Amino acid sequence: MILYLFKKKYRGNFSNKGDMDYMFAIRENLIKFIKNYPVTILIFIVSSIIAIGIILFFESYKNAIIVFGGLDKELIEKGEIWRFLTYAFGHMSLFHFLLNMPLILILSRPLERYYGSIFFSLIYMALSISSGIFIYYFYQGSYPLAGSSGAGYGLIGMFTFFVLKYPNKISSYDKRFILILLVLGIIFTLYTPDISISGHLGGFISGFVLAFFISILNKNQNKVSFYHI
Structure with a gap:
């Protein structure tokens, strides 16, 4: 709904109309979507x-989350360090899953298109792990935990960096959409009971910093479009 309303309001309001599109709009059919975004x-x-x-x-x-690789501090201390990654694929409830998955689908596509599938898979794993590490050291609530929101906030952190670093490469529509996600994310994190603030904040910081270092190491990134495969 947010995508539709913004698309309608800001139609054609781009820095470079001929070169830009709506970054987050899903226009592919299912077969093309699977082919273009396998990760x-x-x-x-x-x-x-x-x-x-x-x-x-x-x-x-609780038992299911443990079985499916949820993040548990005691088990990690016993050597099950893979939980720093696997926790990001499970969720604490069906509602949690339904809340996170649309966000991941919307935010992952442009980055997979921008970086390529292999490199994006490494980025997603890095964001999941770094968010898990933040949770491990700073979260004081009950365990186990699971969810992709840490990685999702990491993706928001990357897009926030892009808006600041490459403002002329991103349409005004997409800048507003990213800003709305950021504001809603902050509100949701601060006012939702029993939420892992450390995981969300850690994910966001990790995404912003990771995008910064990638931009330094890969100078050719400046020539790549966010809008075309």
Whole structure:
């Protein structure tokens, strides 16, 4: 709905009309979408399988989250460090899954298009792990935890950097959309009970810093468009 309203209001209001499009608009059919964004699809499929598995085979979300690789401080201290990554594919509830997955689908596509599928997969894993590390050291609530929101906030952090670094390469529509996501994300993080503020903040910081370092190491990135494959 937000995408539709902004698209209607800011139609044609681009810095370079001929070169720009709506970055977050989904226009591909299903076959082309799968072909162009295999990593985004894989994230969605793995998370969906886990969500369905929890609903069908577990009575307790807590036990299910542990089985499916949730982030648990005691188990990590016992050597199960893979949980810094695997927790990002499970969710604390069906509502949590339904809340996070649209965000991941919307935000992952432009970055997978921009960086390429292989490099984007490394970025997504790095954001998930870094968010998990922030949770491990700073979260004081109950465990286990699961969810892709840390990585999602990491993606928002990357887009925030892009808006500041490459303002002329991003349409006014997309700048506003990113700003709305950022503001809603802050409100949601601060006012939702029992949420992992450290995971969200850690993800955002990691995404912003990661985008900064990639821009330094890869000078050719300045020549790449956010809007075309």
